[in-house]
Amino acid sequence: MQEAGLCRSCDVVCGSSAALAAQRHVGIGRGRNLAGVTLDRAGARRATEGRSATIVADEKKCLGGIVRVRTWLAHELSGYCYPAIGGGTLVRVTLDRRPQARSAIQIRKGMLIGLCLLLMIACGPRAHIPPRPLNLPGALPPSDSMAILARRLAPVLYQQRDEQFPLSRVVAFLHPERRVIAYHLLWRDDVHGSWLPFTVPTDEEIIWVGYDSTGAPTEVWTYWHSRILHSTWPKSQVVVNIQWGKHGSFPRGMRESDLPRFATLNFFYAMTILGIPDMALGNTARKGPWCFCHSYRRYRDYSKPLFITERIDVVAREKNPRPILTAVFGKNYSNKDWWPWSPPY
Numbered sequence: 410m411q412e413a414g415l416c417r418s419c420d421v422v423c424g425s426s427a428a429l430a431a432q433r434h435v436g437i438g439r440g441r442n443l444a445g446v447t448l449d450r451a452g453a454r455r456a457t458e459g460r461s462a463t464i465v466a467d468e469k470k471c472l473g474g475i476v477r478v479r480t481w482l483a484h485e486l487s488g489y490c491y492p493a494i495g496g497g498t499l500v501r502v503t504l505d506r507r508p509q510a511r512s513a514i515q516i517r518k519g520m521l522i523g524l525c526l527l528l529m530i531a532c533g534p535r536a537h538i539p540p541r542p543l544n545l546p547g548a549l550p551p552s553d554s555m556a557i558l559a560r561r562l563a564p565v566l567y568q569q570r571d572e573q574f575p576l577s578r579v580v581a582f583l584h585p586e587r588r589v590i591a592y593h594l595l596w597r598d599d600v601h602g603s604w605l606p607f608t609v610p611t612d613e614e615i616i617w618v619g620y621d622s623t624g625a626p627t628e629v630w631t632y633w634h635s636r637i638l639h640s641t642w643p644k645s646q647v648v649v650n651i652q653w654g655k656h657g658s659f660p661r662g663m664r665e666s667d668l669p670r671f672a673t674l675n676f677f678y679a680m681t682i683l684g685i686p687d688m689a690l691g692n693t694a695r696k697g698p699w700c701f702c703h704s705y706r707r708y709r710d711y712s713k714p715l716f717i718t719e720r721i722d723v724v725a726r727e728k729n730p731r732p733i734l735t736a737v738f739g740k741n742y743s744n745k746d747w748w749p750w751s752p753p754y
């Protein structure tokens with residue numbers, strides 16, 4: 410008689426050790442049926458009863474290699490695998506629960522980081538701009554000749570047409586010893602970093618106008634991202650471009666290639682793309698733009714004029730503008746360089 414066994418490498422026999430031990434006494438006929446046992450080819454794991462034991466034989470087709478035991482089984486295997494036919498090696502099957510533990514730790518870490526981020530956003534700064542003061546010590550009356558000069562020489566600002574942050578305050582200071590007027594501009598906010606705790610919730614920018622003995626403008630300084638740009642001016646109305654979102658300023662008509670390295674318009678336009686997540690977080694603290702969703706050509710389109718002559722809140726003749734700026738801008742403002750020369754104060 411032909412012994413029962415694995416007829417080919419594709420056949421896998423599963424059953425109890427008692428059933429496997431009985432294989433030597435069970436023959437296979439021409440119809441390939443074991444005596445008293447039906448060979449289940451459909452893989453439905455049906456069993457028939459034999460003389461003294463239940464034997465179940467499964468035939469799994471197209472197994473091309475070793476079948477691995479995965480840890481996602483619905484139940485845990487206990488004990489040892491039964492010895493294979495013709496061998497006596499025992500293999501211990503265990504489930505490694507460490508991946509689940511590591512996964513749970515990672516989930517807790519992610520939740521903790523998310524909670525900390527939400528707390529940081531909730532603690533983001535809020536702009537508190539005080540009301541316009543009516544009677545401020547040191548302020549010049551509107552009829553004063555120096556106050557009239559400061560308003561007459563006030564620059565015209567050309568904004569990018571998609572600008573969303575309004576200009577909240579303007580204060581003009583005439584230097585008591587030099588022919589220079591400083592125009593301090595307080596924008597409602599900056600496009601980047603508004604959600605960070607302990608940051609300044611407003612954006613202060615400065616434009617300086619130098620004039621001659623006739624009261625005609627001859628020089629212009631502008632504040633451009635921690636740098637001060639300087640240009641001579643042809644005794645006419647001063648005009649300045651205002652950058653989108655960041656409010657850096659530069660004299661209108663200057664060559665953009667003259668801007669400092671790593672502070673060019675190309676660089677800041679790229680930051681409007683890379684900084685989209687930062688803008689999204691900023692909208693949790695205040696209302697602002699979600700992105701600059703336009704071309705670089707439009708980013709350089711300064712076509713929205715803003716006349717600040719009638720928007721100047723206070724005119725003063727002071728070398729130290731700090732007390733008046735605190736009263737008009739609030740205590741928490743950038744406090745940038747007062748004058749364009751060194752030392753700044």
